[in-house]
């Protein structure tokens with residue numbers, strides 16, 4: 001089973017596509033560009049949702065729900081945002097089908113049911129939400145509004161990849177409204193920190209926090225902050241964004257409030273989101289040629305137990321012991337799967353659970369039962385050790401913590417190794433082609449240089465790292481002066 | 493605040509609409525027929541979701557996600573289903589907007605971006621899911637498939653009411669596939685039982701379990717089971733449905749499997765769902781002229797504490813005591829709100845939290861602090877009692893249980909009182925107009941009679957109760973023989 005995976009070295013892209021399908025995470029649907037998220041994949045997404053949702057609530061946010069459709073006149077209101085998404089929108093124009101008179105059993109769009117105003121299927125919800133906030137906000141006492149929405153959005157994509165770029169995807173979008181610019185900026189960076197903490201603590205994914213260049217920022221934002229992660233093939237992946245919207249949407253939708261001094265002012269806004277794209281990042285950052293490697297904190301199954309048996313009697317004895325161990329682990333909040341199928345051999349099961357990334361596998365045979373031992377294999381390093389049956393349940397929590405931390409450390413080390421500082425454009429291109437990864441270089445700050453580098457090398461400015469030091473230098477491309485290095489990479 | 497609510501007697505419908513808005517549950521959006529679910533309303537929906545999701549998982553189901561869009565050729569495949577939903581579908585015909593050459597800053601649908609095949613925004617997902625199951629199922633070993641999806645769906649409605657009937661709504665839809673008819677029927681009734689249990693235990697809503705008549709069943713189903721609840725105005729509300737699909741969708745999508753005997757057969761299916769309509773049922777079943785009455789198990793806030801104070805010193809002393817009480821309650825899993833705003837008077841706060849249905853309110857003033865007492869008011873009966881400050885945290889769990897149970901008993905008593913057995917059509921019409929409620933009567937089992945009664949009285953057959961006794965009788969309308977009574981009502 002696992003043997004059938006193309007290796008990462010051979011073809012990283014094929015490896016990813018095969019892994020997503022074979023590990024039962026997702027598949028293409030009959031709808032162009034839209035995916036089906038299968039139960040195993042969805043259960044990982046649910047774990048992500050739970051962790052993030054708790055972090056949002058701990059920082060004072062509530063969930064709400066806004067319409068899927070955005071009437072065209074609202075969609076148009078914030079010009080940059082409209083321009084940014086107009087080219088990739090699904091448009092509802094009719095509200096009824098009728099029987100096809102030419103073709104029994106078939107349906108056609110009813111021309112009499114055309115909408116007066118077309119509806120855009122939301123590619124993002126700033127427009128519909130700010131048109132609602134207008135009704136909610138009169139005074140500074142109505143602020144801040146700290147709302148999040150878990151929803152599906154649609155951006156028409158011509159070239160799609162499971163999780164990474166799909167026409168419909170699932171996400172959360174926070175939309176907050178504030179009385180001052182300062183408070184909105186603080187919210188923007190707070191949520192960036194939440195995303196970074198989630199990526200590192202739950203996904204075991206080290207990220208760089210930074211600000212986007214003018215050319216890469218969200219249409220309609222003043223500033224876009226992001227977390228950027230590094231995949232095993234040396235390409236970067238934007239894992240989350242947090243936008244300071246200034247008063248742009250408040251002005252577009254005329255959302256004003258009476259401030260503490262009794263004067264009318266426009267409301268300050270933020271928005272921030274992560275999506276099912278995180279699933280792609282999780283898979284690509286940690287997995288290997290045998291399949292998924294999941295950090296325990298997001299693994300739907302923590303421990304799989306495979307019995308080695310020939311007779312039913314042997315299986316029964318093993319099962320009794322497994323019940324004990326499972327029940328001890330479940331009491332501590334872990335999910336345990338006992339794979340007692342008699343239709344498959346242990347070797348097949350080992351490969352299947354490796355493919356699915358279960359962090360810890362126990363194998364117990366009759367010899368183990370006699371000796372009071374169990375073979376414990378960890379997915380991340382493939383190391384095996386023998387533990388005492390009576391101690392294994394007590395030792396697994398520590399082992400899972402070790403795995404979580406090892407996966408993170410391994411990714412952190414890799415990210416360090418593929419981050420290179422360069423000072424000339426020749427070196428830049430050489431590193432990009434031979435090694436990939438993040439390249440830290442001086443840039444003159446202009447759109448023209450950014451565009452030229454992208455055109456020539458397909459590398460983009462991933463971000464201006466928040467911890468970038470002030471440092472006098474010259475742009476590697478134009479030779480013009482620069483005050484800090486930015487991070488380039490080819491990216492997903 | 494609460495005073496502004498129209499009373500139920502005066503105008504039940506106005507009372508409902510006002511309550512939904514004033515209690516911050518939901519509001520109309522700028523999109524025709526679509527609602528905004530506000531944070532307070534959404535937090536009740538989240539509690540419903542959590543409870544239901546656990547029940548689904550405890551009965552072996554997993555969540556997954558399928559596309560929002562259904563290509564027309566798939567939508568057409570199951571004829572009855574297609575016919576049932578064709579008249580109320582949102583249709584996507586284009587995938588791009590472009591700048592309006594006549595009108596700077598405005599956008600128009602790009603005629604060059606017309607889809608080859610129109611996409612239907614899912615009104616329900618049988619079509620897209622069964623076209624997927626075709627890929628998942630080859631053998632009986634692949635069965636059962638027990639999948640649920642939490643999603644938004646769209647049914648174009650001309651006349652909408654918040655929560656009760658909206659063009660877009662949120663729901664869960666279970667879709668299962670089985671090797672035998674028997675197993676599928678068992679799944680159908682199991683999920684009906686889950687819904688009934690949820691309604692009664694969490695929503696405090698007594699329901700009648702039954703089967704729909706041919707005229708009222710889900711398009712594409714063999715049998716539709718439902719739970720029916722009774723609202724305070726004597727109208728019924730369908731609160732959940734569970735469909736035995738037979739092999740209809742398997743045949744429409746050619747989903748066959750090799751059974752244990754090595755023979756090819758079509759797969760048996762079920763689907764079942766509840767939606768944000770449950771919010772409407774919850775509100776209408778229990779609330780009163782002062783606002784919401786929420787069963788504690790679904791209340792976002794269990795206890796609100798209102799300090800009565802004149803000086804800051806008084807507030808500080810009360811706050812210290814409130815901290816203690818709150819922390820004890822939070823440890824036990826309850827949500828406590830301390831309303832220490834100095835911008836509003838206690839009377840205003842009392843009315844506001846009554847409007848929002850918080851089950852228990854504590855009021856503490858300086859006199860209470862001296863006496864070591866606290867005033868405890870329960871929302872359901874409006875009764876007040878004095879408790880000892882040191883005992884209140886220990887007594888509240890019991891009080892909340894009492895409230896949960898009292899709300900249920902009250903609704904159960906009401907349902908009993910407004911359920912009437914009649915034997916003549918004259919009595920039927922009289923009871924319907926003068927008293928409303930459920931009317932248990934004999935019916936000849938024909939579509940014609942059902943339609944005539946509906947036409948003449950606006951009452952529909954809510955269900956054939958599962959516990960209906962075999963009883964010889966004659967149809968109150970046609971005089972033809974009947975073997976059991978069915979339940980009629982006017983309904984939402």
Ligand SMILES: [Zn+2]
Nearest residue numbers: 030563565566
């Ligand atoms: Zn097709």
Ligand SMILES: [Zn+2]
Nearest residue numbers: 071073074522
């Ligand atoms: Zn408008």
